[in-house]
Amino acid sequence: MSDSEKFVTYEVDSNDIAVIRLDRPKANAISKALLRQLGDVADQLLISPPHAVLIHGGERIFAAGADITEFAGIKEAIETAGIFHEVLNKIARIPRVTIASINGFALGGGCELAMACDFRVAATDSRLGQPEVLLGLIPGGGGTQRLPRLVGVAKAKDLIYSGRAVSANEALEIGLVDRVCDPDKVFSEAYAWALSFAKGAVVAQGLSKKAIDLGLAGTLSHGLDVERLVFSEVFGTKDAEIGVTSFLTNGPGKAVFLGE
Numbered sequence: 001m002s003d004s005e006k007f008v009t010y011e012v013d014s015n016d017i018a019v020i021r022l023d024r025p026k027a028n029a030i031s032k033a034l035l036r037q038l039g040d041v042a043d044q045l046l047i048s049p050p051h052a053v054l055i056h057g058g059e060r061i062f063a064a065g066a067d068i069t070e071f072a073g074i075k076e077a078i079e080t081a082g083i084f085h086e087v088l089n090k091i092a093r094i095p096r097v098t099i100a101s102i103n104g105f106a107l108g109g110g111c112e113l114a115m116a117c118d119f120r121v122a123a124t125d126s127r128l129g130q131p132e133v134l135l136g137l138i139p140g141g142g143g144t145q146r147l148p149r150l151v152g153v154a155k156a157k158d159l160i161y162s163g164r165a166v167s168a169n170e171a172l173e174i175g176l177v178d179r180v181c182d183p184d185k186v187f188s189e190a191y192a193w194a195l196s197f198a199k200g201a202v203v204a205q206g207l208s209k210k211a212i213d214l215g216l217a218g219t220l221s222h223g224l225d226v227e228r229l230v231f232s233e234v235f236g237t238k239d240a241e242i243g244v245t246s247f248l249t250n251g252p253g254k255a256v257f258l259g260e
């Protein structure tokens with residue numbers, strides 16, 4: 001398949017939710033071409049953020065993993081890992097709530113993409129994991145770093161050392177996914193969740209995300225410094241003015257935000 005083929009599409013709908021769809025038959029293997037297209041979409045969403053973002057791999061499979069045919073040697077592996085890190089970091093930096101809608105398998109690079117999102121909704125029959133060790137490899141798209149931050153060090157080591165895929169229920173139990181539902185309801189469940197955020201103070205959500213993610217990269221003292229700076233930043237937004245005025249006038253929970 002050539003780089004000119006379209007593997008990633010997105011649209012921003014009437015609710016200002018960006019729905020990103022992966023479509024690389026047969027298993028949504030994550031090639032460099034797919035990653036570049038995903039990176040282009042992320043660039044646009046970083047410049048002009050919608051109110052929420054939903055990433056969907058289709059009704060049968062989210063993404064089976066990186067395209068192993070592109071790992072011809074050390075040079076190619078380093079290049080692919082670099083593209084993975086660059087693109088998934090862009091997804092993680094989108095200053096809005098991001099949700100992965102997971103049907104079927106989310107393995108290897110597919111699991112790493114899902115973990116770059118804020119939340120994950122999975123089908124009851126889905127399977128998630130980092131199976132790279134079964135090929136004599138290690139995760140190279142962020143799995144050794146994002147997985148322990150989600151599920152804890154010991155559980156992450158268990159999954160990475162063994163290469164086993166976990167069921168949706170186990171993934172929910174350990175914190176790898178956040179919600180589980182019937183396969184035919186995954187997209188609608190994820191969309192409804194995204195919509196609940198899209199109707200809120202999306203700029204404050206994005207700034208909260210910034211404070212959390214930057215804060216976790218350092219010590220508690222560093223994190224508190226980050227929080228103080230971002231807390232001052234949020235007071236310069238129109239939504240903060242609207243929210244405070246509404247609270248003083250009408251009480252809590254009645255503000256209608258502009259997303260500005």
